[in-house]
Amino acid sequence: MLRSIPNIITLVRIALIAPTAWLLLDERYLAGLVLVAIAGLSDALDGALARRFSWSSSFGAYADPLADKLLVGTLFVVLVWQGHVPLWLAVVAISRDVIIMLGALAYRLIFEKVELNPSFISKLNTAMQITMLILVLVGLVAVGALSEFAIAVLDPWGFVVVATIGVTSGVDYVFTWSRRAIQERE
Secondary structure (H helix, E strand, O other): OHHHHHHHHHHHHHHOHHHHHHHHHOOOHHHHHHHHHHHHHHHHHHHHHHHHOOOOOHHHHHHHHHHHHHHHHHHHHHHHHOOOOOHHHHHHHHHHHHHHHHHHHHHHHHOOOOOOOOOHHHHHHHHHHHHHHHHHHHHHHOOOHHHHHHHHHHHHHHHHHHHHHHHHHHHHHHHHHHHHHHHHHO
């Protein structure tokens, strides 16, 4: 039963996505920010538990990054819809993930099971996206100097940095998996 705790935490994180989107669409940014923070902490907690007690599972290996992508993608869509995040940035972030998922599916169909082992740049990409989205929400909560700082950091250079890391991470995945595919063919 204890081995299931990380997976249960991941499922709770997935369940938080719809209420978070609803709160943001309703412009209740503080409550939305709280749920995003809970989701972020749960991501760290489930990973730490899985590593510390060897409670990792194949379900968790797929569900954990999927939960991250669903949350980040949902936040991008809502915040673009409301005009708080540039459309071009959401296109870069979501396109990267779609290309990676399609590439992984193609590799799986042609060669073998795909080992989900995110690179450092991929982990940095996710961390930067989540940090940027949290800063957007902090800016929307309007907590004085902290909100002004968040907005100043993001617009426009913070968005450019996040996009650059996203593109770099996507290119890294394409090259890495293309090399593996070529080696498999030999």
